[in-house]
Amino acid sequence: MDALISVVQSKVAEPGDLQCLDCVSGTLVPDLSNGKYAFALVHCPAVGTQGLFVYRCQLPVKDSSDLTLSKVIAITSEFQYVIGTPTVDQSILQVKINSPDSALVIEVPFEPKSSNFFMNIKKCANVCIERMKQSIAPQFQWLDKYKAQLMAALGSPKDPFEPATFYETIPASTPAQTSQSSFGDAFVDLDPFADLASSRIPHRTSEYVSSADRNSELLTGGSDPALRNSNSANTLPAMSSQNSYVNCPKDPGFLVDFEGNILTRPAYVHPAPPKDDSSGSPWRQSDSLSDSNRISSSSSSSSESKTLGSLRGFEDDFSDIRVSTLKPTGTQYENASMASITTSSSTGSFESFTDQSSKSSTLIPEDDTDLAGYATIKPVFKPAGIRPEILKRREAEYTFPHNFRVFVGTWNVNGQTASEDLGPWLNVDEKQADIYAIGFQELDLSKEAFLFNDSVREDEWNKAIEKTLSRVGAYIQVKLIRLVGMMLLVFAKERHAPFIQNVIADTVGTGIMGKMGNKGGVAVRFDFHNTSFCFVNSHLAAHMEEFERRNQDYSDICSRMKFELASHRQPLSIRKGHEVIIWMGDLNYRISDLSVDVVKVHIDSGNFKGLMEYDQLYRQLRIEKVFKGFKEGAITFKPTYKYDPGTDNWDTSEKQRVPAWCDRILYLGSNIKQLVYRSHHKCKLSDHKPVSSLFDITVKVVDEKKFKQVVEEEIRKLDRQENDALPQVALSLNHLEFKDVRYMEPQTLTLDVANVGQVNTVAKFVNKLEDKHFCKDWLKVEPVEVFMMPADTMELSLTVQVDKNTAAALNSGEDTLEDILVFHLDNGKDYYITVSGNYTPSSFGASIEALVQMHGVIGEMSPEEIKKLEAGTRGEEARGADTFERFDIPKEIWMLVDHLFRNATKTENLFSEEGLHKDVLTIRDSLDIGMPEEMPGNVHSVAETLLMFLESLREPVIPYEYYNKCLECANNFTLCKQVLSQIPRSHRNVFKYLAAFIRELLMFSDENKLDTKTLATVFGEIFLRAPPSEREASLGRGRAHMQQISRKKATFVYQFIINEYDE
């Protein structure tokens, strides 16, 4: 561990368990005692906050007694510090520290350790800010003790802070002091940090105070345009210290990090509404919708430029949109109190923009006769539902080319004030440019600009340009972006404002440490109609031999410049995402390998072409080391560097610089036509001459009508694609008709299903609302579910099979052969397959009651008669006698039994050997259609048919309602007889008839090998069938239960076989 940290640690550990996190040694500025100080970051673990402890050191520092506490500053959220530039010999770094109750300037060694120290402090301050956001107030009471110690030590002559006077109000300085102060001016150069807070240090001379005031104006001016305006307008004398002291707490403040970025305080500190952008860090004000698309009512003079929006911090100046309404004087518009339009720095909403365009259109003079078609064009907005890439592909269909004149100018102004008329540079062309892009370098060479990126020159030059342009026409400022001395301004004719969208600017510093803004580039990108523009203004590394550094600066600017666009996932860069790129600036490439005199001779002889061979940029460009792909027009003007300011004379200083074409304009893009490339020697205030170029740029203008049409088509296409991507099948049939379906005779029809869609699909039959099964019981479908790839074809087979379970309902008309199947595609639509058919009624499935009333075969009866009989049979036994004579038992049963009785009493395995299905169908026909003399088929078939017939009876021989009673009394013959006496007569007749037949068969048991138990069991199952309502319940009750039921059924029948039964 660092020795100093150890000593401080031992010091702070004495009274409490504090920790020294980091420590650096250094001095104080101004330092009257020439002492050495230790600056320690002290952490209080109990509450988690930190303080900056300043100790005066007794050298050499050996132990804690060598340290005397001289100041304590709480590191709160308002703690600020500004890192200065290192001294010339790069050994000392100045840091200005500012907190609500203290301010001091310290000097520490320029080394990484110091940087780390301040980074640590910054982290601590950030923690405080985070806490405050969560409404947790950081606690600093632990510092009170040390502050009290310092108060007690009041009066110590060695303490430069002198607490007793430190908090006193500083007497106001007078304007006279300021103006007379030569020392103060010098001090600015010596000490750029003397500031509002240090103005409270009473030891300073009055000159010191006044100079500090001057700087405080610069500081506060950056964040307070009102203050700045009053400064620049010289309407007020230098402000009093009193004022700056009062202003201090209100000043939004700033922090600077080691990259030289000025960080504004988080939004919650400001009275301004919090920004809604969540993407950035809390420090950074980023472009957001709320900041854009403002409409300002400018009631002041028409040429005034106003910065809209925040008064928050320096950075805002870049992100906010400026509105400047420049009007030709003397026109009817001059006095109009109007709303002028700003362009958006991100995509605007349709409504707001339409609104604006309508306002502006009323104000635009129809001055462009050459824009006949163009004048009627309205801004078109990209529809939200469709990706821009898709529309981009068809751009040619909805845009038409239109040429726009673009003026590009660059000038290194060498820090001079805007005291010269810019007309000879900007207003030399007959035709008004549609867009002006103007780049400055060395706009401001002051330390303030370098360190705080604040510059009074910005406003000064901006106004000068606006004034100059206003003489030409009505222009609005699209964007102003500045980094230290590099400033880029983009203006457009006011009428183009609605068509300029997605304006974004960024800066890249490539100067000291590769980061500072003394060199680097600033850029503005935007979309003008449907063409993307990017203007870059750069100031590359200086010195003849540093051309490779310049190449590197170019690469760095290209790679680090980023434009975040809401509609793009990846930020755009200069070279990616722009159709028109124009790069201007003091690129600083020199003419090398020739002596000054030779160069001047060439210049005088006008041999620019020959001289160009020695131009570094020309050489580097040719071997593609820099600006790859860029073009530059032929240079037909004298080198623009270096002149004695105010003259056209080459540099007469000692250095005798070789003249060079430092100031250049390059372009990249397919639709750019350079018209002129020139310098302007009438502008003399700088050691550079301005350069400009005119371009005709072909821009893709959107034809609203065609655009809408294309959008419409594309949306249709996408919808269609989506709809087409839905699974789709084709069915060869959607209706299946089964003709003359007969009992026990399955019929099968097939249909093909083809996957005609573009995707795999799973298709299956699904249940209809509230149905337990997707089809009726008489229908079987195979397969129920299919997986199909595109172009697959599958066969579905549907089989209608009427059996004992379904026949009764079809006979009675309770059910029909009609069904709708829902064939569902996963993630897709449903197909209905309808099934219908006619069923040929059969005695199978009929009821005993109906059958006994049928004199003829069932096949001769109409379905309606059958339905009527079936309908009349429900428990209304007596009624039939009125119409016609009833049989005792159904003739079908008599025929079957009689046949067996006559032919099969001695046949072995009767009722256990299977019959032939073919025979069974023939026998069924003989019963249903016609009664042949002789029953067809063998006896086993007849026996099986008998059982099947009995099984299919609509009501079993023992009707359902007696089922349970019979089972209950199965062991008691008397009770059995009682039950039997209650069942309908025809049923009882059938029962008795069959029981008698069984007894008859048993008389021949020696031959037919039948036994009582077997027959009782076989007929028990047939006579006694559980009511449908109980079937499912009993199924779930297990095998033992079923066996028990079967035994009871058999017992019931058995009783009537072994006992003689008579009514």
Next chain:
Amino acid sequence: MASGPYNYSYIFKYIIIGDMGVGKSCLLHQFTEKKFMADCPHTIGVEFGTRIIEVSGQKIKLQIWDTAGQERFRAVTRSYYRGAAGALMVYDITRRSTYNHLSSWLTDARNLTNPNTVIFLIGNKCDLEAQRDVTYEEAKQFAEENGLLFLEASAKTGEHVEEAFLDTAKKIYQNIQDGSLDLNAAESGVQHKPAAPRGNQLNTDQPPNKEGCPC
């Protein structure tokens, strides 16, 4: 940000109901494809179409179920009412019977959808003015009495077709905005699709799976 060709924040489910031959499928086709299907076969089943629309800056995906109109399918098509945010009830202005059946369709729609389902009455075939059998006024009155939105439209010319589908969506969106339609309710017929990575949401833009609904 979006992946895929386009993105949207809501899905609304619509059903189209009404007698056979009133032009339900043609309305759907006109809406999704901007074309008139001259020889449109009877729908035997349920057609399905989708289209992205924009309402108040919100991209909304409409999932439209076009049901078979034949009476014999009536029982089956009732399965589809559930979870519809919008119901387009269509009659044919040249066939009074289709108008007379509206109360029966309306009963189904009321019974089988949720109380917030927006029901839009469309008198189709308004291009066939000469054969008009139902006056605009009486239909308008019917719509007003029953709290329905109403337009006469033509699937053939496209007249008012967009309006019918879009106005329904606007009304649904309005119901969402004023809180009367609870998106969390199981059968709101609306799915909100927050701008989350698509990977989490693969299924939300698909028609509801049949297995998911107890029908």
